[in-house]
Amino acid sequence: MQVRDFQVNDFLRDSWQKKPLMIRNMWTSWSNPLEPDELAGLACEDGVEARLVMQTSGTLAVEHGPFVETRFDKLGHEPWTLLVNAVDHHVPEVSALLNSFRFIPNWRIDDVMVSYAVDQGGVGPHFDQYDVFLIQGLGRRRWQVGAPCDDATELLPHDDLRLLAQFEPTQEWVLEPGDVLYVPPGLAHNGIAVGDDCMTYSIGFRAPSRNELIAGWAEHLVEQSDDGDRYADPALALQDNPGEITAEALDGLHAMLTEKLLDRRAFAHWFGQYNSAPKDPDIDWTPEVPVAAADLREMVPARSSLIRNPASRFAFVRESAQSVMLFVDGHCFACAGKTALFAERLCALDHITIASSDLRSQGTTTLIAALTNLGSVTIADEG
Incomplete structure (x- = not known):
């Protein structure tokens, strides 16, 4: 689907994480990508996270x-x-x-949640900690937006839903198929189906909290540390008072801690793996028969593509003009030269054509084989 005249730079400057934006008819021709029966079928499958929210006598049950x-x-x-x-x-x-929203970096994208509702269906007034694009796929939905919220905002007691105790809408729109509403993080909003067969696609974005990062990074450092790396003071001098923790001791202890915490390259390596880890680690996408890099030239048709698994997460960190660290599904691959360029292409596009020059590069064929064996990509014959 082709996007209409949507000004990305204007959106990023004026709306992103600042204010909601209604985008009417975002695409030149909208086609709903999923039928309600297909969504219901997914909700019946093991390994798929699904919820049913029902209104009964003014209350919501899940x-x-x-x-x-x-x-x-x-x-x-x-x-x-x-x-x-x-x-x-x-x-x-x-x-x-997601292709229409690639102006937001890939590492920020979480997933696409899809909802189906009958007339007046909804999940109640709430707020999210992340940015979201709400795409109307089928039917109509009334969206109301209210005041900014934070951790101090009063919520109703509920085991499964974060419902606002008070909600006063300040803006309101009725979305038709192909319309999109952007809602920044922390803004109260409420969606109500107008008529039956209402389908909404919610594209959410990852926003790691400071606590998440501290906990994850610190846990990683502990796992990587040698317990024999201990404080030492070979130049210890006699103190006036043995009860004092001296400035020199504190400096040494603090340096032991911060030396690892402030290692930016190590942090980038950890964060790339942490952020690209599969959303559901229990799903196994690996092929039944592993692929050997040495066999790729014979296996790959003359005209073929590498197609990314929709469930896989791809990102890279540039190390130099000629090298990148590629992160895929929690794994890290050091890529240099032509392989680095190949990795960048793969991160930018859902599928890329495999050129004959790619198969002549040992580093690139090794990478293709590794990603294929992870189930992160598949090879398709373009012919």
């Missing part, structure tokens, strides 16, 4: 999947909503929606 198929025939006439997370990992047509 059921967690996987569901049996007959569950959707017994929902009655009260408003309800089906929510399925990470649908882009299972449906390439949904994953393709």
Whole structure:
């Protein structure tokens, strides 16, 4: 689908993490990528995170999947909503929606959640800690936006939903198929289906908290550290008071800690693996028969593409003008020269053509084989 005249630079300057933006008819021709029955089928599968939110006498109750198929025939006439997370990992047509939002760095993209609701269905007023694009796929939905929220904002007691105790809308829109609403983090919002067969695609973005980063980085450092690396003071001098922790001792202890914490290259290496780790580590995408790099030239057709697994996460960190660290699904690959250029192409596009020169590079064939054996890419015959 081709995007209409959407001014990316204006959006990033004026709206991104600043204010909501309604984008009418974002695409020249909108086509809903997923049918309601297909979404319901996904919600019945093991390993797919799905929730059913039902309104009963003014309250919201939540059921967690996987569901049996007959569950959707017994929902009655009260408003309800089906929510399925990470649908882009299972449906390439949904994953393709992300191509229109590549002006946001790949490492920030989390997943595409898809919701289906009957008339008046919704999940109540709430706020998210991350940016979100809300794409209307089918039917109509009324979106209301309110005041900024934070950790001090009062919530209603609920085991499964973060519902606002008070919500006063300040802006309101009714979205038609192909419309998009951008909502920055921390802004109260509420979506209500207007009529049946209402489908919304929510593209959420990762926003690691300071606590997450500290905990993850520190845990990694502890795992990598040698317990024999201990404080030493060979130049110890007699103190006036043995009860004092001297400035010199504190400087040495602090240096032991900060030397590792402030290692930027090590942090980049850790963060790339941490951020690219699979959303669901239990899903196995590996092929039944491993591929050997030495066999690729004979295996790969003359015209072929490398297609990324929609569930895989690709990102890179530039180390020099000629080298990058490529991160894929929690793994790190050091790439240099032509292989680095190949890795950059692979991070920028969902699929790339494999050139004959790629297969003449040992580093590139080794990388292709490794990614194929992880299940992160597949080789397809373009002919």
